[in-house]
Amino acid sequence: MNYTFSDKMEALQPSAIREILKATADPKIISFAAGNPAPEAFPCEAIEKITAEILTKNPIGALQYSISEGYPPLRDALRELCRTRYGVIGENDDLIIVSGAQQGIDLVCKCLCNEGDTIIVEAPSFVGALNTMRSYNANLVGVEMDDDGINIEKLEEALKTSPNVKLMYLIPNFQNPSGITMSYEKRKAVYELAKQYGVIILEDNPYGDLRFRGETIPSIKTLDTDGLVVYCGSFSKVLSPGLRVGYLVADKGLMGKIVVAKQCTDVHTTILSQMICERFLAEYDFEEHVQGLRDIYRKKCALMISEIDQNFSPNVAHTDPDGGLFLWCTLPEGSDMPGFCKRAVEHGVAMVPGNAFTAKASDPTFSFRMNFSTPTDEKIVEGCRILGQLTKEMF
Amino acid sequence: MNYTFSDKMEALQPSAIREILKATADPKIISFAAGNPAPEAFPCEAIEKITAEILTKNPIGALQYSISEGYPPLRDALRELCRTRYGVIGENDDLIIVSGAQQGIDLVCKCLCNEGDTIIVEAPSFVGALNTMRSYNANLVGVEMDDDGINIEKLEEALKTSPNVKLMYLIPNFQNPSGITMSYEKRKAVYELAKQYGVIILEDNPYGDLRFRGETIPSIKTLDTDGLVVYCGSFSKVLSPGLRVGYLVADKGLMGKIVVAKQCTDVHTTILSQMICERFLAEYDFEEHVQGLRDIYRKKCALMISEIDQNFSPNVAHTDPDGGLFLWCTLPEGSDMPGFCKRAVEHGVAMVPGNAFTAKASDPTFSFRMNFSTPTDEKIVEGCRILGQLTKEMF
Numbered sequence: 001m002n003y004t005f006s007d008k009m010e011a012l013q014p015s016a017i018r019e020i021l022k023a024t025a026d027p028k029i030i031s032f033a034a035g036n037p038a039p040e041a042f043p044c045e046a047i048e049k050i051t052a053e054i055l056t057k058n059p060i061g062a063l064q065y066s067i068s069e070g071y072p073p074l075r076d077a078l079r080e081l082c083r084t085r086y087g088v089i090g091e092n093d094d095l096i097i098v099s100g101a102q103q104g105i106d107l108v109c110k111c112l113c114n115e116g117d118t119i120i121v122e123a124p125s126f127v128g129a130l131n132t133m134r135s136y137n138a139n140l141v142g143v144e145m146d147d148d149g150i151n152i153e154k155l156e157e158a159l160k161t162s163p164n165v166k167l168m169y170l171i172p173n174f175q176n177p178s179g180i181t182m183s184y185e186k187r188k189a190v191y192e193l194a195k196q197y198g199v200i201i202l203e204d205n206p207y208g209d210l211r212f213r214g215e216t217i218p219s220i221k222t223l224d225t226d227g228l229v230v231y232c233g234s235f236s237k238v239l240s241p242g243l244r245v246g247y248l249v250a251d252k253g254l255m256g257k258i259v260v261a262k263q264c265t266d267v268h269t270t271i272l273s274q275m276i277c278e279r280f281l282a283e284y285d286f287e288e289h290v291q292g293l294r295d296i297y298r299k300k301c302a303l304m305i306s307e308i309d310q311n312f313s314p315n316v317a318h319t320d321p322d323g324g325l326f327l328w329c330t331l332p333e334g335s336d337m338p339g340f341c342k343r344a345v346e347h348g349v350a351m352v353p354g355n356a357f358t359a360k361a362s363d364p365t366f367s368f369r370m371n372f373s374t375p376t377d378e379k380i381v382e383g384c385r386i387l388g389q390l391t392k393e394m395f
Numbered sequence: 396m397n398y399t400f401s402d403k404m405e406a407l408q409p410s411a412i413r414e415i416l417k418a419t420a421d422p423k424i425i426s427f428a429a430g431n432p433a434p435e436a437f438p439c440e441a442i443e444k445i446t447a448e449i450l451t452k453n454p455i456g457a458l459q460y461s462i463s464e465g466y467p468p469l470r471d472a473l474r475e476l477c478r479t480r481y482g483v484i485g486e487n488d489d490l491i492i493v494s495g496a497q498q499g500i501d502l503v504c505k506c507l508c509n510e511g512d513t514i515i516v517e518a519p520s521f522v523g524a525l526n527t528m529r530s531y532n533a534n535l536v537g538v539e540m541d542d543d544g545i546n547i548e549k550l551e552e553a554l555k556t557s558p559n560v561k562l563m564y565l566i567p568n569f570q571n572p573s574g575i576t577m578s579y580e581k582r583k584a585v586y587e588l589a590k591q592y593g594v595i596i597l598e599d600n601p602y603g604d605l606r607f608r609g610e611t612i613p614s615i616k617t618l619d620t621d622g623l624v625v626y627c628g629s630f631s632k633v634l635s636p637g638l639r640v641g642y643l644v645a646d647k648g649l650m651g652k653i654v655v656a657k658q659c660t661d662v663h664t665t666i667l668s669q670m671i672c673e674r675f676l677a678e679y680d681f682e683e684h685v686q687g688l689r690d691i692y693r694k695k696c697a698l699m700i701s702e703i704d705q706n707f708s709p710n711v712a713h714t715d716p717d718g719g720l721f722l723w724c725t726l727p728e729g730s731d732m733p734g735f736c737k738r739a740v741e742h743g744v745a746m747v748p749g750n751a752f753t754a755k756a757s758d759p760t761f762s763f764r765m766n767f768s769t770p771t772d773e774k775i776v777e778g779c780r781i782l783g784q785l786t787k788e789m790f
Binding site: 001048052103114134166242254259261264266273 | 396397398402410429434437443446450451454458494498507512526561621623648649652656661665666
């Protein structure tokens with residue numbers, strides 16, 4: 001049978017990264033293509049102990065239906081964390097649990113965007129978010145980034161000239177894929193533009209706790225006096241992505257609708273996962289835990305940069321992130337970037353070609369994303385040497 | 396700030412049931428309004444043991460990112476179950492894991508329906524599904540049911556006269572909310588109509604294993620030679636709803652798109668939940684387990700029916716389900732059903748008013764849904780006596 005799909009889904013293709021990851025299931029391939037936490041970043045024993053406790057003390061609570069807004073003790077704990085640690089929850093805000101930040105992005109797009117409405121994104125931006133936006137037939141407009149975040153002049157231009165702008169999607173800390181962090185000045189400027197043009201900001205902050213250098217910069221949400229910012233947090237990079245637990249903070253007037261959308265999507269997030277996150281926050285020292293993660297990623301990032309600097313052609317540029325999981329390499333303008341990525345796989349190393357992250361697949365890019373959290377140190381060294389040789393041959 | 400929501404979400408209200416459940420959090424209220432498995436239906440010790448094993452033997456596997464299609468060993472186990480136990484997977488079909496059947500419904504609607512397209516549903520039907528369809532701005536057309544399932548003449552009439560029919564949503568076994576089971580003859584007739592009109596059937600079967608009387612009737616999917624039926628199964632009623640694990644079986648040509656939609660929604664279903672389901676199927680006797688559930692619900696249903704027959708006004712009709720969790724009571728035509736439900740709550744008993752389950756809230760109904768799986772036997776007796784007194788006063 002020939003199926004007729006909805007207009008919004010008709011053209012949508014699987015995430016390029018997830019397809020690359022399937023191709024790199026071959027253990028001989030060194031993959032810099034993933035975005036997984038390092039295996040040593042999981043507090044396995046703690047989770048084992050917590051989970052046993054939950055299933056001994058309150059098995060029915062963990063296995064029965066629950067409410068769409070989320071497990072109340074976890075919501076309370078996160079409200080507290082959002083108040084004291086992140087400063088991202090105000091008097092008029094509410095917080096709900098979502099099935100990973102991906103679902104948070106999905107629900108916000110669904111609630112705010114009609115087909116054809118514009119969503120402004122950083123160029124490049126997170127492919128998972130872009131695909132969700134495409135699945136609502138949104139018009140994606142990418143705005144170039146400088147070293148300190150989105151270009152404000154070009155952002156204003158996009159706000160002025162794009163039809164029905166409903167949302168700006170931003171990852172201010174150690175952005176995926178670029179590794180760039182938005183300066184405080186730019187955060188303020190972005191917020192002022194949102195206010196001026198009446199556009200909601202979706203601030204995605206999965207990596208915020210993974211700052212391994214420099215001072216924390218307050219989130220855009222800390223500036224939000226007008227209910228314009230939806231803040232999205234996640235346990236995926238600081239505890240476990242497999243548990244699928246994230247959260248949204250937004251003005252109550254917006255959150256009411258988001259909860260209805262959540263109800264229609266999966267009723268509620270896995271309750272055992274929520275209980276594990278709650279107990280982890282209650283029984284363990286979260287700050288000490290994330291300090292440990294920062295140590296892991298600081299070393300891995302430094303190793304990858306050092307190997308790039310020693311081995312790559314000097315004509316290949318790279319970002320120098322203050323945190324997160326990724327860095328972004330750029331070949332000389334006019335280079336055959338897809339051809340380079342293809343040759344790299346043939347030589348046993350996979351990265352993600354930059355066009356996976358552009359608002360339109362045809363937008364020109366000479367960059368590719370390198371992940372330093374998943375590969376072992378040995379693989380980082382070996383993979384960078386292979387890539388270095390290739391860059392010297394080609395550029 | 397006054398938020399402008401998308402057209403599809405603008406008018407959508409929270410599920411009436413979930414709002415009633417919040418109102419009935421008062422432990423003094425006897426609630427026949429829920430749809431939760433009985434507390435004694437959970438194999439708590441087994442899940443505790445399985446989970447400990449998983450987190451000891453393969454913690455990283457349980458906590459790391461996984462693939463959107465689902466945990467491969469669970470998909471294999473379910474393919475086998477769908478082949479041997481349910482007969483619902485053919486050569487051209489594939490199976491994916493979803494975050495509860497609710498997400499299955501969501502993904503199918505998203506992939507197939509543009510705003511304004513028609514979805515035909517049974518009248519009454521599952522409110523969670525109706526709200527998901529509303530969240531895509533579908534045109535819902537309810538078709539009356541007879542004692543043996545949807546009225547075929549009226550179904551054909553709806554297929555002929557409704558604009559852009561893309562989907563028929565059917566719950567053939569112990570339907571929620573009516574408790575009605577569709578006869579095999581009607582399943583065949585429905586399939587023939589789907590073929591004739593080129594419309595996809597979404598067959599939702601969350602209660603199929605909970606048949607406590609009579610012979611199993613083959614699913615509509617067993618008749619599917621043309622790739623027209625998407626079959627939706629779930630662990631929610633046979634293992635645990637809190638784990639949020641369901642599955643879809645559909646033709647590969649359709650499934651490819653559903654997987655893309657899944658990726659955009661929550662990346663993948665909680666992997667620990669999937670591993671628990673897989674181990675339960677591998678290490679325990681599933682048939683023996685569901686036999687135990689059937690015994691629980693057979694007794695509870697019989698008790699509720701006996702109490703209704705002894706206590707209710709003879710002018711109140713009720714269905715006599717062969718399985719599942721619900722029965723459906725109907726007041727004399729012209730009765731003030733919402734007024735009756737309101738008085739019942741004032742007297743300490745909650746049910747779900749029938750208009751929660753109609754395609755349009757204004758569709759007339761004199762019925763209400765009674766759940767027998769969640770309340771204790773004592774509450775069933777006490778609640779039915781209170782309702783009985785009221786029905787005798789009012790009808």
